[in-house]
Amino acid sequence: MKLNPKQYEEMTKRASPPSPVWKDCLWAFFVGGAICCLGEGIRQIWLLWYDEELAGTLTSLVLILLSALLTMPGWYQKLAAKAGAGTLVPITGFANSVVSPAIEFKAEGWITGVGAKIFIIAGPVITYGVLASWVWGLLYWVMGKF
Amino acid sequence: MNYLWAFVVGGGICVVGQLLLDYTKLTPARILTAFVVAGVVLSAVGLYAPLAEFAGSGASVPLLGFGHLLAQGVQKAVDAIGLPGAFTGGLTAAAGGIAASLICGVLAALLAKSKDQN
Numbered sequence: 001m002k003l004n005p006k007q008y009e010e011m012t013k014r015a016s017p018p019s020p021v022w023k024d025c026l027w028a029f030f031v032g033g034a035i036c037c038l039g040e041g042i043r044q045i046w047l048l049w050y051d052e053e054l055a056g057t058l059t060s061l062v063l064i065l066l067s068a069l070l071t072m073p074g075w076y077q078k079l080a081a082k083a084g085a086g087t088l089v090p091i092t093g094f095a096n097s098v099v100s101p102a103i104e105f106k107a108e109g110w111i112t113g114v115g116a117k118i119f120i121i122a123g124p125v126i127t128y129g130v131l132a133s134w135v136w137g138l139l140y141w142v143m144g145k146f
Numbered sequence: 147m148n149y150l151w152a153f154v155v156g157g158g159i160c161v162v163g164q165l166l167l168d169y170t171k172l173t174p175a176r177i178l179t180a181f182v183v184a185g186v187v188l189s190a191v192g193l194y195a196p197l198a199e200f201a202g203s204g205a206s207v208p209l210l211g212f213g214h215l216l217a218q219g220v221q222k223a224v225d226a227i228g229l230p231g232a233f234t235g236g237l238t239a240a241a242g243g244i245a246a247s248l249i250c251g252v253l254a255a256l257l258a259k260s261k262d263q264n
Contacts (some may be wrong), residue, residue, distance in 0.1 A: 009194050028164035029157035032208070036156025037149050039203035044148070056206055056215075057242040063207065064243065068250035072258045085163030088174050089181060089208045090156070095247045097178065102251035103258045114255045118248060121175045125209070126184070126244065128179050129216050132186035137220035137232025139190070144263045 024084050031079065031086030039063055040092075059092050067092035071099040083092035148202055154195065154202030178209055185213020215239045 003011070037080075042062050046055035070076040080087040087093050098118055105117035130141050163181065166172050172180070188194040194214040198205040203258025205211055223231030237244070 021165070024168055025161045025164050026250045028160040028227060031241055032160025032163075033153035033204075037153045037206045039156075039207040040149050040152035041160040043203050043206075043232045044169050059203065059206075060243045062214070064250055068247075068254050072254050085167050086157075086160045088167075088177065089160045089163040089177055091207055091212065091243065093174075093210065094178065094209060094212070094243075097174070097249060098251040099254045102255040106255045106259075110157045116159025118251045122244075122247065125182050125212075126240075129182040129186065129240075132183045132213070133216035133220045133236035134232050136186055136190040136217050137235060138229075140221055140255060141224050141229050141232060144156045 003017070028086035028089075031083035032089060033086075035063070035086070035090045035092055063090070063092050064095040067095035069097050069098045076100075094122065094125065095127075109125045151201045152204035152207075155201035157203075157204075158220075159208040159210060176222055181209040182213040182216070185210035186217045187213075189214040189217035212240065212243065215243075 039059055043055050046058045050058065066078060070079075070106040076087065076092070077100070080093075080096070086113070098121070101117040101120045102114050105113040107113065108117070163177055166177055166180075167174075185194065188197075188210065191248075194205065194210070198211065198214060206214070216236040216239060219237075220235035222231055223235025223238065225231070227234075
C-alpha cells in the first residue's frame with residue numbers, strides 16, 4: 001500500500017485514540033507543580049547558608065542529580081509517559097534529555113555515541129538560548145550607551 | 147505561601163507546555179528550545195524577574211528560568227566588562243546546570259546498560 005503523507009496522517013489520527021487534553025493538563029500541572037515545590041524546598045534549605053544566586057545554582061544541581069538517578073532505571077521516563085510536559089519543562093526534564101541519550105547511545109562508543117548524542121536535545125537548547133542571550137546582551141550594551 | 151505559589155506558577159508553566167504538546171506538532175526538543183528562548187525574551191523585557199521574586203522555584207525550575215538565568219548573566223557581565231560580556235555572561239551563569247547535566251550523563255552511561263532504557 002502506498003500512502004502520501006497526508007493519507008498517512010489521516011490514518012494515524014484515526015488509529016491513535018485522542019488523549020483527553022484536560023487530563024494531560026491536570027497531570028502536567030500536578031507533576032510539574034510538585035517538582036517546582038520540591039525545588040522550592042531544596043532552595044529554602046540552601047538559603048540557610050548561601051545567597052540567592054548560589055542557592056539557585058545548588059538547587060538546580062540537586063534536581064539534576066535526582067533526575068539522573070531516576071533516569072538510570074527508567075523511572076523518569078515512566079512518569080513522563082503520564083505527566084507529559086510536567087516532567088519535560090522543569091530542569092529535571094532537561095537533565096533527562098541529556099542523561100537518557102547518553103545511556104542509550106553508549107553502544108555507539110564514547111565519542112560519536114555518548115559524547116555526540118548527549119547533545120541531541122541539549123544542543124539546540126543551549127545554542128539558541130546562548131544566541132538569544134547574546135542578542136539581548138548587545139541590545140543591553142547599546143541601551144547603556146544612551 | 148512560598149510553596150503554594152511555587153506549585154501554582156510552576157504547574158501553570160507546565161500546562162502551557164502541555165497545551166503546546168497536545169495542540170501543535172512541536173516535538174519535545176522544539177518545546178524546550180522555545181521555552182529557553184522565551185525565557186530570555188521575558189527576562190529582557192523585565193517580566194521574569196518579578197515572577198521569580200514572587201514564585202521562587204516555580205519560576206526558576208521550569209526551563210523559562212534557564213532563559214532568565216542566561217539573560218541575567220549577560221546583563222551582569224555587560225555591566226561589569228562591557229560588550230565582551232554579551233559573549234561570556236550567558237554560559238557563565240548557566241555553567242553549573244549544563245556541567246552537572248553533562249557529568250551526570252557520562253557517569254550514568256558508565257554505570258547503566260543500554261537495555262536498561264526500557
